[in-house]
Amino acid sequence: MQRRNFIKNSSLTMAALMVKPNFPFTQDTILGQGNKRYKIDTKWSQADVAKYPVNDCHEMIQDKKGRILLLTNETHNNVLIYDKKGKILDSWGHEYPGAHGLTLFDENGTEVLFICDNKRHQVIKTTIDGRVLMVLDYPKETGQYTQAEEYIPTETAITPNGDIYVADGYGKDFIMHYDASGKLINYFGGRGTEEKHLLNAHGVCLDYRNGGEPVLIVTSRQQNAFKRYNLAGEFINTISLPGAWVCRPVIKGDYLYSAVLQSNSRLWQHSGFVTILDKNYKVVSNLAGSEPNYIDGKPDEMYQTIKCFSYPHDVCIDDEENLYIAQWNSDKVYPYKLIPVV
C-alpha cells in the first residue's frame, strides 16, 4: 500500500515541480476560507517599544472617531490609541495591572469604556480618555463570594439602557447583571453539570442580529462553546465549537468573530487561530485554522493549520472590515492587522 502511494505521490510531486516554480515570496499568505479571507500584516503597529511597551495585548475596540484602542496589562500605558494605519496617537492608564476586558458603550452620544481588571478584582467605567466614572467591586451581594480574590472579571456587555453584564470568567464563572447605576439585579451561570452552567466564562456580548430583544452570548471557553441566554439570564442553547478555545464573541454586521486562544488538540503550544461564524452560528471561516466542515449539522473538530498567531485573545473589526488581532502571552507582540481579500 505504501509503495503504491509512494509512486503515485512522487509522480505528483514531480509534475508539480515541473509546472510550478516555488517562489513563496511572490504570493501573500491568505488566511481563511470562502468570502472571509484576509491578508496579514504583522508589522501594522508603528509603536516604539521603548516609549509604548505592551505586555499581554488583551482586547481592542474602535471608537467613533475611527481610532483603535488597545488594552494591555502593561501599566506604563494600559491603553494605547492607534490610527488605522498603526500610528500611535495617544496613550493613558497606569493603574490597571490586570487590564483584561475592554468594552465600548455609547452613553447618550458620549463614548465610555468598561475595563475588567482581573488583578484588582474590579470593573472600572471610564471616559474614553481614562477618567474614572464608576468602580464595581466584587459582587458580595450575590452571597457567592466571601472575598474579592474569588472574583476575577474578564468581560462586560452593556445594554442600550446601560445595564451592565459582567462575566467572572477566571473566578466562579457567574454572569452578574447590574443596572446602569451599578446596582446588582441578577446573576446566573456559574459552574456545574447542567448545560446552562459555564466553565471559563471568558467573554460576553449582546447579539442584536435577529431583531427583537437582544440575546446574550457567553463564552464557555474550556467547553469549547458559546452559550446563549436571554437578558433575564435564562439559558437558551449551546453553540458547540469543538477544538476551539474561543475568547469573547465580537459581532459586526452579520458575523460573529472570535479569537481562539488555542486548539484543544495542541494545548499550551501556541496553537491559536481566529474563527468567524455567520448569523446562524455556523462557522464560515477559520483564519490560520482548519477549513470548517459540518457533519450532520455538527462542526468537525477545529485546529490551527498555519502558525501565524500564538495565543490570539481578541478580534476588533474596524469600519472598513479590517481585523486587528491582540495576543496574550505571545512575546509582547503588538497587534496584527488583517485586510480583507475581495
Add this chain to the structure above:
Amino acid sequence: MKKFLLTIPAFLFFYYCNAQQTFQLAPPMLKYHSVFFKTSEMVLMQFAQPATNIFFTLNGKEPTQNDSHYNKPIEIRKSFTTLKAKVFGDGFLPSETVTVTFIKDGLKIKSVEATQPNEKYPGNGPQTLFDNEGGMSNNQSKNFMGYQTDSVVINVSLEKKQKITAVLLDFLRDHGSWIFLPQSIRVYYFDDTKNEFQFLTGKEINPDSSQQSSATVFEKLNTDKKVVSDKIKIVLKPLSSIPAWHPGKEQHGWMFIDEIKIY
C-alpha cells in the same frame, strides 16, 4: 546589456522589500484510540488546509515529500512502530514532525497493585496501568495516575509463569506542569526457589532541560537474565528535587504513569 544586468539586483531588491513573511504550517492532526494495542491500531490524519499534503514514514526517518503521502487511514500491526508525520505546502515552511510510537500488548497481566496515587490524579485505579489505553500527552486524562511521593511501588501479577525479557513503563513528561520522568526505576522478579524478590533491571534518569513540550515517553528496560516468574515488582522514585533550570527548583516533581507492559 548593462541596463539588463542592473535590473537583476533592482528586481531582487524589489522582491526583498515586498517579501511576505513565510509562515510555518502547524503539525498534522493525528487521531487514534491509544498508542497501546492488542492486534492493530487505526491511525487517521487530518489537515484541513487546501494545497497542503501530509507525508509520513514508519521507519523512524524524518518524512520528506518523497515519502508516503497520506490519503487514507493507516493500520499499525507491528509493535514499536514509530509513525512520523509532517505537513508540506507551497508558500509555507513545512510543519514540525509529529512522532508517535505504537506499542503492542505484552504478556497477559492478571492484576496490578500500586501505591495510592495523589487524590487529584487517581486514573481509573490500578487497572489504568494495563488497560491498553494511553500514550496521549494530556495531563488531565484519566489514563494517568499522578504521584508526588518519594517512592511508588507497583506489583504486577502475570496470568502465568513466563520468561521475562523486558519491562516497559509509559510516563508523561510535561515540565511546564512540573511533571518529570522518575529519577530511578528498579525492577525485581519473584524468585520461587529463594522465595523472595531479586533485582532484574533498573535505570537512573536525569531530567532533560531541552524538553519543552508535553509528551509521553516510554522506558523499555531489557534484561538478559534468564528469568521465569509470574510476579514483578517495580519501584519508582519520582524526582525529589527539581533542578535549578526549572522555576520549581528544589521542589518535589510530579510523576505521571499510564501503562506497564511485560515482555
